Every structure is written in structure tokens, then in C-alpha cells.
Amino acid sequence: MTGPRYPALIASLPSTVPFVGPELQERARGMRFQARLGANENVFGPSPFAVAAMQDEAAEIWKYADPSHLDLKAALADHLRCTPQNILIGEGIDGLLGYLVRLLVGQGDAVVTSDGAYPTFNYHVTGFGGVLHKIPYTGDHEDLSALIAKAAEVDAKIVYLANPDNPMGTWHSGAAIAAALDTLPDGCVLALDEAYVEFAPEGTTPDLDAEDPRVLRFRTFSKAYGMAGARIGYVVGAAETIKAFDRIRNHFGMNRIALAGALAALGDTEWLNEVIRLTAEGRDGIARIAKDNGLTTLPSATNFVAVDCGRDGDFARAVLAGLIDQGVFVRMPFVAPQDRCIRISAGRPEDLEILAEALPKALLAARITLNP
Amino acid sequence: MTGPRYPALIASLPSTVPFVGPELQERARGMRFQARLGANENVFGPSPFAVAAMQDEAAEIWKYADPSHLDLKAALADHLRCTPQNILIGEGIDGLLGYLVRLLVGQGDAVVTSDGAYPTFNYHVTGFGGVLHKIPYTGDHEDLSALIAKAAEVDAKIVYLANPDNPMGTWHSGAAIAAALDTLPDGCVLALDEAYVEFAPEGTTPDLDAEDPRVLRFRTFSKAYGMAGARIGYVVGAAETIKAFDRIRNHFGMNRIALAGALAALGDTEWLNEVIRLTAEGRDGIARIAKDNGLTTLPSATNFVAVDCGRDGDFARAVLAGLIDQGVFVRMPFVAPQDRCIRISAGRPEDLEILAEALPKALLAARITLNP
Incomplete structure (x- = not known):
């Protein structure tokens, strides 16, 4: 009994996937995310x-x-x-x-x-x-x-x-x-x-x-x-x-x-406009939280904000890990020097409160871990 | 300004599609189908x-x-x-x-x-x-x-x-x-x-x-x-x-x-079993209608019945056209000798009433058109 034969191209492909979903991360952590701000989903929902x-x-x-x-x-x-x-x-x-x-x-x-x-x-x-x-x-x-x-x-x-x-x-x-x-x-x-x-x-x-x-x-x-x-x-x-x-x-x-x-x-153009307004508020909120923590943000024409963690990719990855540990689902760029940033989707006020709580702890932990 | 360049394989492909949807047929006819029995959809619906x-x-x-x-x-x-x-x-x-x-x-x-x-x-x-x-x-x-x-x-x-x-x-x-x-x-x-x-x-x-x-x-x-x-x-x-x-x-x-x-x-196994029962009744109903019109049907282990129109593909295609003209959406095999049949999905009693009304007219019209 043999199995399928793959063409050369298919045989050469990696079995890696473009993105791991937050649900798998939740199963691995054994708990749900408190704020879902990693996939640039629109937390304000549909019309x-x-x-x-x-x-x-x-x-x-x-x-x-x-x-x-x-x-x-x-x-x-x-x-x-x-x-x-x-x-x-x-x-x-x-x-x-x-x-x-x-x-x-x-x-x-x-x-x-x-x-x-x-x-x-x-x-x-x-x-x-x-x-x-x-x-x-x-x-x-x-x-x-x-x-x-x-x-x-x-x-x-x-x-x-x-x-x-x-x-x-x-x-x-x-x-x-x-x-x-x-x-x-x-x-x-x-x-x-x-x-x-x-x-x-x-x-x-x-x-x-x-x-x-x-x-x-x-x-x-x-x-x-x-x-x-x-x-x-x-x-x-x-x-x-x-x-x-x-x-x-x-x-x-x-x-x-x-x-x-x-x-x-x-x-429903009215709802679309409301979402755009709420999203802009969400971006402003992320920028404020970043500033409160001594970080800068990039201007954004999207529903997310790249927060510059001010050091290299390893540092940003440590901050990201710290946020995930605290139940905040976020993602980040893969390639340097953009990977000095973490990417946070515009959240509702209640999402951003959780972020505001978690970010200083994540930064502190990253600094302790990565400082010489 | 030029457009895209297609690889040889893609350039060789026909632009035909596997199936035309009933909605396009409805637009062409300028009216809705009265019975939707052509795509082996389950008219009894989900749980x-x-x-x-x-x-x-x-x-x-x-x-x-x-x-x-x-x-x-x-x-x-x-x-x-x-x-x-x-x-x-x-x-x-x-x-x-x-x-x-x-x-x-x-x-x-x-x-x-x-x-x-x-x-x-x-x-x-x-x-x-x-x-x-x-x-x-x-x-x-x-x-x-x-x-x-x-x-x-x-x-x-x-x-x-x-x-x-x-x-x-x-x-x-x-x-x-x-x-x-x-x-x-x-x-x-x-x-x-x-x-x-x-x-x-x-x-x-x-x-x-x-x-x-x-x-x-x-x-x-x-x-x-x-x-x-x-x-x-x-x-x-x-x-x-x-x-x-x-x-x-x-x-x-x-x-x-x-x-x-x-x-x-x-x-919901209970609903599944009910659907299977209703579908069997629907198949029996189609067989009865076929028999009433002097036609035979094939035994079926599915939610549809192949009705043998008793002559060649041209005749079955004429019967199919007659059904569609009367607002009954059905399809049929593409290849001889299977194309002597039309394929009718198991319907509710109200769908089959429409079929029972339409089939004799479609058969008569096909016989008139195709007889020498």
C-alpha cells in the first residue's frame, strides 16, 4: 500500500503556514485572549x-x-x-x-x-x-x-x-x-x-x-x-x-x-462612517498608551498602529511575548528594521484599557530579560 | 498599456464554467423557478x-x-x-x-x-x-x-x-x-x-x-x-x-x-434521519410521477432520481427544456446513453405537485417537436 505521489514543485513546498490563528495560541496557553488586537479585525463589528x-x-x-x-x-x-x-x-x-x-x-x-x-x-x-x-x-x-x-x-x-x-x-x-x-x-x-x-x-x-x-x-x-x-x-x-x-x-x-x-x-454608509470614526479614536488611544510608555507610533491609514518599541527585533518580540502572556493578542512585522515595531489593531476603549494595563509590564519584563 | 501575460497552460483553458446557476437562468427567463430541483440541494433544509x-x-x-x-x-x-x-x-x-x-x-x-x-x-x-x-x-x-x-x-x-x-x-x-x-x-x-x-x-x-x-x-x-x-x-x-x-x-x-x-x-442526528426519510418519500414521489407518465426511474441511493425519458438525449433535452419553461429547475446527464435521463432532486410534496403538473406537458411538447 503506497500513498500519493507529489509533483516536484509540491514536494518542494514547506508545510509551514502563513499565520497561526489566535485560537491555536489560546489552546496552547490554556486560556482565552482578553483583547483580540492581532489580526486587524474590526472589533466594532459589522453593520x-x-x-x-x-x-x-x-x-x-x-x-x-x-x-x-x-x-x-x-x-x-x-x-x-x-x-x-x-x-x-x-x-x-x-x-x-x-x-x-x-x-x-x-x-x-x-x-x-x-x-x-x-x-x-x-x-x-x-x-x-x-x-x-x-x-x-x-x-x-x-x-x-x-x-x-x-x-x-x-x-x-x-x-x-x-x-x-x-x-x-x-x-x-x-x-x-x-x-x-x-x-x-x-x-x-x-x-x-x-x-x-x-x-x-x-x-x-x-x-x-x-x-x-x-x-x-x-x-x-x-x-x-x-x-x-x-x-x-x-x-x-x-x-x-x-x-x-x-x-x-x-x-x-x-x-x-x-x-x-x-x-x-x-x-449602510452611516455605520461605515461610524466605524471609521471609532477606528480613528482607537488609533489615537494606542498612540496615547504608547506615548505614556515612552514609545512612538507610526502614522497609520489603516485600522492598526505600528508601535515602535525603540530597540531591535529581539526586544519587540519580547514585548510581544509579554503582551500575549497577559492575554493581549497582537502580531508584529517579520523583517528588520520593521520588526522593531509591534502591530496593534484599533480596539474599543475596553480593549485599550487591557492594553494600557499590560504594556508597561511587558516592556519592563523585556527590559529586564534583554538588558545586559 | 498592455495587460497581463498568461502562462501557456492558462492561455489554453476554455472560459466555460462547469455549471450555470439557476439564478442566471431565472434572469434570462425573466421569472423565478417555481420548483428548485436541479442542483440536488436539500429542500428540507438544515437542522x-x-x-x-x-x-x-x-x-x-x-x-x-x-x-x-x-x-x-x-x-x-x-x-x-x-x-x-x-x-x-x-x-x-x-x-x-x-x-x-x-x-x-x-x-x-x-x-x-x-x-x-x-x-x-x-x-x-x-x-x-x-x-x-x-x-x-x-x-x-x-x-x-x-x-x-x-x-x-x-x-x-x-x-x-x-x-x-x-x-x-x-x-x-x-x-x-x-x-x-x-x-x-x-x-x-x-x-x-x-x-x-x-x-x-x-x-x-x-x-x-x-x-x-x-x-x-x-x-x-x-x-x-x-x-x-x-x-x-x-x-x-x-x-x-x-x-x-x-x-x-x-x-x-x-x-x-x-x-x-x-x-x-x-x-442533530434526529433531523438528519428525518431528512433521509423525507428524501426517500421525495424519491418515491418522483418515481410515481414518472410512472404516471409512462416513464421508468433508476434506483437511487442519493437525494435525486434519474428519470429515463425512454428515448435519446435530444428527446430528454427537449423534456428538460419543457420543464424549465414551466418553471421547474432540473438538470440532466451530459453524455450518452445516460443523457436519455433527466435528473430530478427529491422535493417536498409542493415541489412534486408542480413537477406532476409540468411533466406531461413537457413530454407532450417534446414528442410533438421531435416526432417525424
Whole structure:
């Protein structure tokens, strides 16, 4: 009795996963987190209309969802002033990035990203045999011109850029991105991850024709719309490219409760604005707590704040461990020098109280452990 | 401005999709279906406990689901008397079959299936560059020994078998499958699609050790559990193979409302048994209606019935068109001679009344159109 035979590419892949979920950490610790501020979830939750729509749809779950997602695509097209043919809906940005890589990256094809940017994108590129070229951050910003120069140098199929950036929270103006696009080499696509764009200042998204074939914009209901557990992301791009995803996507992959919730969430601008306001208060609260502890923070156009712990990665990792020990779920950048920071999602006042309590102890412990 | 460049494999793929959803047909017709009996959905719906669990979870949708799916895997392991390490949870059997093909099939690798079996499996095989070898049905059953003989002949990576079969509803005994496994060539995996197995007679699933490396069993909450729109399937197999999926799966792909619903559904055996009873009544009702119209039906171990229209595929397609015209959503096999049948999902009494009304008219219209 033998088992399966894996192709060479699959055999070469590590079995590591992009992220460990907080639930596994909770099981390992034997206790629940007191504050869940590590995955940039939106603690303020979805629109009450979205909750009601999902509850109403629960009994209809015996039906498959419409695989063409006509209703949600029509609403998004209206929202974004494009056509439904410019929109693809899929299983979160994670799933959509996987489809993008499968669609464009053959074995050995070059892909460019920032060193320390979204690991799940890298996971997909490696998983389809692509070759990653990583550009360091410059001043805690993704380096737009260096990314594009590298793309030209290595004949890349894709350049990945998150704007605003995760994990740093920094951002470029939409005008800077539009200008950079004009220097993008032929045959390269900019994968513009706008997961956090609803939190960003006006003008952060480039003013582009949806039919522009050089860019695909990735958006989500996971962040500002408070529906991370629903798994609804979407891509905005040229109709011909969007149609190409039909060759490979899991057509019946969407949950119909989630689709109903997203439709309702999209319609509730009032709640969205309230979430954006509460998130800004949450960011301010994190900055205050950091300052009270002698730390600085980076400006952020997202629902999280990078708190600069003022020393190296080992020190920040010790602070992070101290917070987790005290029941505060947070994460941090993987790569130096960005790993001098820990990344804290904007919380409610009650979450931030727990953080305010825990941070000085975590800092003290880290200083005691790591001082000579 | 140029657009994306596709690898040769992707460029070669057709943009056709495995299935058109009834919603698109409804838009084309300008009216809703009166009876939804085409996608083998479970019209009796999910357990009321599952509905309640999903409604309770709606407000928690701001959190990502646990990517290791610990709770549902533990419950399934308990249910199936294996370990959680023998279980993989994913975005429906469709999504899981995609992962399987990606995991095992390199470009040019051989895969064996039945001619007329599940098109979405074929879609994945073609999509990853595999080469499909198709074995005709024998007496409306998938031909187990011919499938395995072909696998040996072409050095297949995967043999696909749905038991019970879709679209015919026929089945093999678990003992026959276990015996066939002993003849499976080394390095070939049996992908055993048991989507409908809860409806089948006792003994339809082979009595195998979960650690048997030769077979992966695919199951779902879409059929007997009435949660097609939730997108929860699972694979049961050897721990080492299950772990290999971690190299490629969309770790954060699952909807947390759906996971909560599945957990509750799994616990409600009473509802499951009631659904199985109602489904058997529905099958009997379809058989009666067929008989009243001079047609025969195939025995079925599923929640649908293949109704033999008694002539060729063109005739059955005309009958199908006549049913759809009258607002009855049904589908049919794609390949001769199985395409002499139409496939009707077990409905409630009110669904079957609509069918009973529509079928004679559809038959009459088809006879008028197609008779010389």
C-alpha cells in the first residue's frame, strides 16, 4: 500500500503556514485572549443591517449561492462607478491573490514584492513555483519606484503593493501610484491590495479607469465592513482580465449568508462612517498608551498602529511575548528594521484599557530579560 | 498599456464554467423557478439547531475563523471514529477537489474518471494541466474495475469515483470498493466522492482504516445536512496526506458562521434521519410521477432520481427544456446513453405537485417537436 505521489514543485513546498490563528495560541496557553488586537479585525463589528440580513438568510442556506454573484457585483459596480464585468468576487483577498498567482505565474516566473509585506501573497507565489524578488522598505514605506525598477529588471509578471501598507500602516497617495503605473513595464500587472483603503485619507486610491489593464485592485469586506469571518473579497479590473479568472476559480465557492451580509453592509454608509470614526479614536488611544510608555507610533491609514518599541527585533518580540502572556493578542512585522515595531489593531476603549494595563509590564519584563 | 501575460497552460483553458446557476437562468427567463430541483440541494433544509447556531454567530463575523478548524474537526473525528489529523475541512467538495488536483497532478499527469461523471472534477484536472482518461458507465453504474484497469494502464495519479454516483444515483457496495482498492496500482489515489453517502443504504461506504493511504474520502454538509450555501466539505484520509494540503490550501478560507452551523448540524442526528426519510418519500414521489407518465426511474441511493425519458438525449433535452419553461429547475446527464435521463432532486410534496403538473406537458411538447 503506497500513498500519493507529489509533483516536484509540491514536494518542494514547506508545510509551514502563513499565520497561526489566535485560537491555536489560546489552546496552547490554556486560556482565552482578553483583547483580540492581532489580526486587524474590526472589533466594532459589522453593520446591524448586515447582521440582520445574515440572520434572515440562515434558513436559506440549503441553496447554493449564485455562482455569478450578480446582486453583489451590481451593487459594487454602482458603488465604484464601473460595470459588474469589472468585478470578481471571491473567498477573501487571500483566496483572490491565490487565483491571481495561479492565473499569471508559471514555474520560474518573477514576482516582486516588499521584504516584510503580506506573507500570504508570498505563500501563493512560492506555491505556484514563482520566484520572489523582495525590495526593502524605505522609511517604513513600501518603495514604489524600487519595486517597479526591480519588476523591469527581472521581467516580473506581478508587482504586489499594499496601499495602505500592512504591517506598517503607512501609505502612498493615489496620485503617486497612478504616476508609478506609467513606469510599470509592459506585461506586468500591479496587484494593488487596498484591504484597508476605507480607513485611509481621501485620495489614497488612484483615480483610474476600471478598464486599465495594468492594475488589479483587491478589496475586502473583512476590514472596514467588519466581516473578516465571512470571506468576501473582490477584485476590480479590466473586464477581460476579470473574465480570465473564470477559467480557474471555484465557481461555487461563496457562502450565501456572507453574500447577503455584504450586500447589506455595503448599503449602510452611516455605520461605515461610524466605524471609521471609532477606528480613528482607537488609533489615537494606542498612540496615547504608547506615548505614556515612552514609545512612538507610526502614522497609520489603516485600522492598526505600528508601535515602535525603540530597540531591535529581539526586544519587540519580547514585548510581544509579554503582551500575549497577559492575554493581549497582537502580531508584529517579520523583517528588520520593521520588526522593531509591534502591530496593534484599533480596539474599543475596553480593549485599550487591557492594553494600557499590560504594556508597561511587558516592556519592563523585556527590559529586564534583554538588558545586559 | 498592455495587460497581463498568461502562462501557456492558462492561455489554453476554455472560459466555460462547469455549471450555470439557476439564478442566471431565472434572469434570462425573466421569472423565478417555481420548483428548485436541479442542483440536488436539500429542500428540507438544515437542522433548526444549525439555523439557530448560524444566527447566533452572525454578530461574531468580525473575527476570522480558526484556520485549523479545531472544533469541527474534533466533532467529525468523533463522528467518524478517527483523529482530527485525518480530517481536512475546506470550501465544499468543489474546492477540496481543486486542492487535491493541485496537490497531485503535474502537467501531463494522467487522471481517470467516468465519462459523464462530475464535471467540476474534470474542470480542475484540465485547469492544472492533467490528462483525463474517461471510462464509460456500464449499466448506468461507474465501472469500478475498468476505472482501475485504466489507472494501471496510464499510470494515473488519481482515480475519481462518486459513490453513490452523480448524476445517475446508482451505487456500489462498500465491500466492492474495498476489494477494488486492493487492485489499485501503487502511487494512485482513489478520490472517493461520498457527497450523497448519508442517503445510501448501510454498507455503501467501505470499512477502511482512516490511515489507509490509498483513498481520500470527500464528504459535505451540502447535501444531507442541507447546507449547500455554506460551503463546507471535508476530506478523510491518512494524516500525512491530509497534512500535505496545508502546503497549498487557503488557510483562512472558511466562513465562521458556516463552521458554527456545521457543528450544530452534525449534532442533530434526529433531523438528519428525518431528512433521509423525507428524501426517500421525495424519491418515491418522483418515481410515481414518472410512472404516471409512462416513464421508468433508476434506483437511487442519493437525494435525486434519474428519470429515463425512454428515448435519446435530444428527446430528454427537449423534456428538460419543457420543464424549465414551466418553471421547474432540473438538470440532466451530459453524455450518452445516460443523457436519455433527466435528473430530478427529491422535493417536498409542493415541489412534486408542480413537477406532476409540468411533466406531461413537457413530454407532450417534446414528442410533438421531435416526432417525424
